[in-house]
Amino acid sequence: MDGLFGLDVATWDIILAVITALIKAFVIVNGLLLAFAYMTLTERKVLGRMQARFGPNRVGPFGLLQPIADGIKLAFKEDVTPRQANFWVHMLAPMMALIPALIIFAVIPLGPEMRILGQPWTWYVAKINVGYLYATAIASVGVYGLVLAGWASNSKYALLGGLRASAQVISYELAQGLAAMTALVLAGSLNLYEIVNQQVSSGLPYALYLPFGLIAFVIYVIAGVAETNRSPFDMAEAEGELGAGFHTEYSGFKWSMFFMAEYVNMINISALATVLFLGGWWPIPTDAPGLIQGLGPIVFLIKIGAFMFMFIWLRATFPRLRFDRLMALGWKVLLPIALVNLLLTSAVVALWPLGVWPFAQ
Amino acid sequence: MEFVVFAVFAAISVTAALFMVLQRNAMYSALFLVLNFFCFAVFFILLGAYFLAVVQVAVYAGAIMVLMLFVIMLLNVAYPEPPDKVLGFLRPFGVVTAVVFAAVLAGVGFGSKMGENASILPRISDPTSGAGIILKGVGAAEAGHVQEVAATLFSRYLFPFEVTSVLLLAAILGASVLVRKRTEHA
Numbered sequence: 001m002d003g004l005f006g007l008d009v010a011t012w013d014i015i016l017a018v019i020t021a022l023i024k025a026f027v028i029v030n031g032l033l034l035a036f037a038y039m040t041l042t043e044r045k046v047l048g049r050m051q052a053r054f055g056p057n058r059v060g061p062f063g064l065l066q067p068i069a070d071g072i073k074l075a076f077k078e079d080v081t082p083r084q085a086n087f088w089v090h091m092l093a094p095m096m097a098l099i100p101a102l103i104i105f106a107v108i109p110l111g112p113e114m115r116i117l118g119q120p121w122t123w124y125v126a127k128i129n130v131g132y133l134y135a136t137a138i139a140s141v142g143v144y145g146l147v148l149a150g151w152a153s154n155s156k157y158a159l160l161g162g163l164r165a166s167a168q169v170i171s172y173e174l175a176q177g178l179a180a181m182t183a184l185v186l187a188g189s190l191n192l193y194e195i196v197n198q199q200v201s202s203g204l205p206y207a208l209y210l211p212f213g214l215i216a217f218v219i220y221v222i223a224g225v226a227e228t229n230r231s232p233f234d235m236a237e238a239e240g241e242l243g244a245g246f247h248t249e250y251s252g253f254k255w256s257m258f259f260m261a262e263y264v265n266m267i268n269i270s271a272l273a274t275v276l277f278l279g280g281w282w283p284i285p286t287d288a289p290g291l292i293q294g295l296g297p298i299v300f301l302i303k304i305g306a307f308m309f310m311f312i313w314l315r316a317t318f319p320r321l322r323f324d325r326l327m328a329l330g331w332k333v334l335l336p337i338a339l340v341n342l343l344l345t346s347a348v349v350a351l352w353p354l355g356v357w358p359f360a361q
Numbered sequence: 362m363e364f365v366v367f368a369v370f371a372a373i374s375v376t377a378a379l380f381m382v383l384q385r386n387a388m389y390s391a392l393f394l395v396l397n398f399f400c401f402a403v404f405f406i407l408l409g410a411y412f413l414a415v416v417q418v419a420v421y422a423g424a425i426m427v428l429m430l431f432v433i434m435l436l437n438v439a440y441p442e443p444p445d446k447v448l449g450f451l452r453p454f455g456v457v458t459a460v461v462f463a464a465v466l467a468g469v470g471f472g473s474k475m476g477e478n479a480s481i482l483p484r485i486s487d488p489t490s491g492a493g494i495i496l497k498g499v500g501a502a503e504a505g506h507v508q509e510v511a512a513t514l515f516s517r518y519l520f521p522f523e524v525t526s527v528l529l530l531a532a533i534l535g536a537s538v539l540v541r542k543r544t545e546h547a
Contacts, residue, residue, distance in 0.1 A: 144430075
């Protein structure tokens with residue numbers, strides 16, 4: 001059967017799929033960066049309110065144009081590379097931090113598969129069977145940004161900051177992975193779409209599978225805050241001790257790439273936690289009629305927003321941990337709890353004959 | 362299409378491997394090795410083994426090489442002594458190793474039925490190819506599935522798997538005993 005321009009229909013389907021994926025990727029990358037820009041404004045305003053002051057309110061109505069002004073300022077700032085620094089690695093490090101952060105979102109299913117005007121439409125770029133592993137693998141590549149930035153700057157503050165940051169990220173990856181595996185065991189799948197779908201169809205997100213799901217959820221969130229080097233786990237850039245940590249020697253646009261990577265990683269962690277524990281677009285049913293299905297992505301984004309608010313709230317509330325306490329918390333508290341939690345969950349899943357979680361309600 | 366992707370990444374991976382060996386700067390060597398690992402992940406995807414591709418990135422690029430970078434950073438060996446001074450006596454051994462390695466490579470290459478296959482890439486299900494040696498008994502379609510890898514690992518290869526984990530455990534224990542501070546006994 002012939003399609004347009006003498007190409008057959010199957011070829012056209014492939015071309016169409018590639019174009020759709022490219023457009024989705026473009027929208028996601030730009031959406032993430034826009035979200036980053038306004039997240040900085042939200043953070044400054046919310047922090048301001050929590051500290052009984054106003055926050056930025058001069059540029060545009062309610063300060064809404066502040067991120068644009070900041071962006072223009074950063075783009076035109078002088079980009080300094082220290083003379084003793086390693087030029088190529090110094091250049092590579094911000095890219096190694098930002099690119100993994102941006103491509104993780106490809107596997108996040110924002111909403112149920114649906115039909116728009118009779119055409120099938122999906123709210124993800126890729127649905128792969130090892131979706132969760134893809135996200136963690138790419139996230140672990142992001143560590144290179146920190147390590148290389150610390151090394152290439154040829155500065156002791158940057159080196160110490162880079163070492164601290166990467167040691168922290170690697171340590172908390174374990175607790176985080178084990179907590180996530182609790183959800184994966186409950187779902188019996190690594191496919192993020194399947195994981196959400198199972199929670200939606202059983203009507204109960206995994207965070208409410210008491211008690212194990214809730215424990216895993218809490219550990220996942222704590223480890224997620226540590227993974228993104230956010231306060232109270234921002235040892236890597238403890239400004240009183242280390243200047244600015246691994247990005248001490250960065251300025252201008254390269255510095256803002258680290259800044260973007262941090263915030264986009266926060267969004268990624270929030271999205272993954274939503275998928276694994278909060279049921280994605282739950283309570284919107286996956287097979288609802290069209291218009292209600294369209295609410296799925298909105299529900300998903302609201303959950304991400306709640307997580308982002310929590311990140312700001314934590315920063316306004318807690319003092320910074322000491323580094324040895326931080327490592328002790330990761331290795332001696334979170335990791336054993338997550339491990340035992342995973343074992344018990346697996347035992348229940350394997351042994352419970354009815355296929356229904358016994359402790360739910 | 363498959364061939365174009367393979368050719369591009371094969372060229373990148375060979376170049377990266379060469380640069381890894383030829384670099385004087387240990388940091389650059391490590392980074393080129395990481396690039397090489399990424400190319401291998403692409404090859405696994407081309408073979409349909411998505412799980413292995415992801416594990417390749419997570420374990421080799423994401424964990425092991427980060428530790429290598431730590432070592433290079435902390436021991437400050439990024440710019441080592443010229444190798445002639447330190448490792449000159451190792452040269453004959455290097456030549457022998459290279460010859461043996463080339464022989465093994467040629468043996469695997471000519472021994473497999475790569476030339477007879479229609480596809481440029483050795484299929485994982487083809488037990489005579491290099492990939493088949495790693496994954497013998499797992500079909501191409503299933504090699505990417507976590508369930509299949511797990512089932513093979515925990516049934517056919519259970520003993521080597523357990524032996525490996527004991528080895529790793531011993532290494533962890535050894536490391537923690539070696540670095541432990543000696544406490545004075547009263």
